[in-house]
Amino acid sequence: MAEQPEKLTKNPHDAYFRHVMSEASAAEGELRTVLPESVAAEMDWDAMELQSCSFVPKELQSRYSDVLYQTRWKGREAFVFVLMEHQSSSDNLMAFRMLEYMVAIWNRYLRKTPGARRLPVVIPVVVHCDPQGRRWSAPTELSDLLDIDPEARAALGDCLPRLRFVLDDLGATDVAALRARQLTEVAKVLLVTLKIAPGNRQLGHDLLPLARELQVLIEHHPREFDQVVTYLWGVGQTDLAGFAPLIDQLGPRAKEMMMTAAEQFRTEGRAEGRVEGRLEGRAESLRDQLIIKFGAVPDRIVSLLRVAEVSQLRNWSARVLTANTLDEVFAE
Template identity: 35%
Template sequence: MTRRKHDKTEHPQEQPDEGEGRGGLEAATPHDALFHFAFVDPRHAAAELQCVLPQALSAKIDWSSLTPEQGRFVDAKLLSRYSDLLFSARIGQRRGLIYLLFEHLSSRKRLGLLTLLEYMVRIWQAHRKRYPREKRLPVILPVVLHHSETGWTAAKRFREILDVDSEVLTLLEAFIPDFQAVFDDISRVDPRALKARAMTPEGKLVLFCFRVGRTPDELVKWLPEWGDVLMAVARSPVGGLFISAVMQYLEEVTKLGEVGLKTAMQQALGNSVAEKILFAGERLIERGRREGELAGQRAVLLRLLAERFGALPRNAVASIEAATPSDLEKMVSRVLTASTLEDVLGKKKRRRGATPPRS
């Protein structure tokens, strides 16, 4: 991922006080881990967003400027159901924010637009805290990626949750908040339609895993039609890392375990194709074993981090060079699930209220 020099509006927020209690570096759920692993990469996020945004709006966004921002705004107690990512991008002639919220649950509890509005307000509050002299707030475009057993059943526009007569609502329109989010409800989308989307193979594969991963029979049913997508991912420059992340996710959500999942893939795709795909992930582990020594392990970690995050800053390289064998092992375990380079390295969060310097 190429890093760009940002102006002051490209990092408009820091993690708000409400999110300080999330605790630890590990992702809350397998869904959260795979969502962040894939869509923190602007290439995959941009492709997903372009598939769901109105064409006229999408045309106004400079997708080459899409940049992931630090900070997560979902309540800690809701991490088992929601995941979020915040991006900045040039929208028209100004910088704006795109808030991508993933709702992954099977219970009857649903994200309400009031909760979504609360998260958006947190983003604006963090922006004001960091840039108190700015007179205007950046626009926030809310996008909800949803998957559940029933699909999205709640209101899609804020006015729909207000208890007011329609005639009175018309008179109140100028005085009350009203908005709607962009929804991508993949709960019942045909996997063929997901495959046909104009997305990166990696992005398609992740949506496919979310769509059918919880039901082993569905996964096995559709795997043969997705073999070419899996192969495309496996052959990419970071294919081994991506296949490892996907396999880790499917092992956990299908409850098949490593052996059961490999067997299912072999039955669905055939031994030859399955082995080529699985080898892409296994070669990462084998590479470390092959190089063996501590220096080799450091080299493997540096290569993996460079593949995920682009050119590494000197302090990151220094941290890896100075890491103990135990620290290196922890860093490697975080590569698949961490959203940022700092998370992989185990860097401590800034103390509450501290404001980073503008870049």
Template identity: 30%
Template sequence: MPKSPRKRALTSPHDALFQWTFSQREHAIGLLKAALPPEVVAAVRWSTLRIEKGSFVDRALRSRHSDMVLSARMGAGRIYFYTIIEHQRDVEALMVFRMGLYMMRLWERITRERPGLTELPPIMPVLIHHSDTGWTAARAFQDIVAIEGPERAALLPHIPHFELRLVDVSGGRAGDVVEEALTALGKVVLWCLSVSGDDARLEREIGRIAAALDEVLQAPNGLAALEALLRYLVATHERLSVQKIGGILEKAAGPRAQEAVVTALDEIERRGRAQGRAEGRAQGRAQGRAQGRAQTLLELLAARFGEVPAEVSARILAADEATLVTWTARVLTAPTPEDVLGDDGRRASPARRPAARKRARRT
């Protein structure tokens, strides 16, 4: 199974499928050739395409969109392709503004890594969008800047000018692209993105990609691709069982797909069981560490204060490991067992401490 050339935390099934597919040069080249202006396609030396490291999306927004940066030789320099895939089902009015921010961050990194530059390389912004309505917001940055009246013409030259290159997969078909340039897997992935969460459309429109799906299965890494597709469909169609989704794919691709689907489903289930066992072992180790820390804390409290009150003991035995670490650090300075735990996990308030210290001295 091919490994993705980039290792990064994946925030959603959309991101996982997109990164797995288009981090492979063959499919990335197909996507870009399908989305870019013919003049750019003709000028780029596609044999030099590479996947760049790094992400520029704000951490707080990674549940809504993720990015991929690619570059290739064009003329005497390189051109960068900054691609964003949206995870949301609605249209973000200021998406072109966010794209501008990310492009500036990419240019900033380029100039930091190459301090002798006197000119910036071009960046082509590409947006992969899917929603119930299709793209309805502005594509050009200058169109979201509020200027009206006769002064607009005078101000526009002083405002950043760029336009998104849009791949709108809403409605089951990729708009604004040359579909013939896509690889078979690229076509299937864009279609899967377009029907995510819509069970009826998945079943009704699967025939659109039957030929492409059959071609995917015939490829050398067809089983790996099918597993990636199944994982995505299972994650985005939660009301359908794994077997139901496998049956839908079998029906679309014909008899050739049956063995491949069964094999892929077996692999998904095997990995799921292995992950469950690993998570169980990790949880068991964490519980064991917490129990050990709880016992140590109880022994320290008993050594310093004598018998530990039942309510304090109960809270300690129910606490997680991080809380127990905090409480253990207080044993040497807290005046009473209750002050070790504090109020809702915090130290007792100053107003309580004098009285508590008096009780501790009397004992």
């Protein structure tokens, strides 16, 4: 087998997304799909160069993942910033967050380009993946966040900031449509598994539409197949027997690779030792508290607890004592 896949247990969504989208060909396919045709036509795709940086603060890394590419657009220097939102609700302040990230990108550019008198274009893209399949419901334009009445909005006119980001809402796109996109097989598998894998108990059945793409990975990109399987073990709830329908389609090599990945995942889980065990124990304890106080806990909350950092679990545990609703516990 090829080299071992990147470890995904700390934050599987972030690691998987960044791993795939750090490959320019995968990012190109996604961007060609979601950007306006006139914008994509002027992009210098051959000049796409991944930047080794992230603008998401540590406290938000369980919710967002990002990649930044430097390229040229219409013959001028430009950046494309892609942010993935992979938690259980749309971020109402996403347009403001994107402005913050764009300013950070420009500041980074000015530090690296002393004497610059103009700023390069930054094209902001958000990929939204709700584990429960809900569609994006928050504003995509900064001006829509401003608390003003229609008359004031009309009077201020061009004085208002109107930043708008490009949204790729996976919750509004079915698996067939994702597979029909002009993407690499690796990118197609990424988007579909991000959409359907978290908390899924029947991945052996639900991944059957991806059999052809997964077969390509097994035959030509085995390391990428390892990466996919490691992600599935990390976020899904399907055991090896539950993968039987898919394994029957993919063959014995797939079964061997999946068993190897499963064992590696278990070994890495044991290697995390007491710290990881305490993290899981804290999450279980918090879930018990939530059940006692509010009754049944939705799957979206269980998924949120599964990938949370210890600081988040600590804050939520404190809020349980005074909160009247689940939303109050998990408010940003």
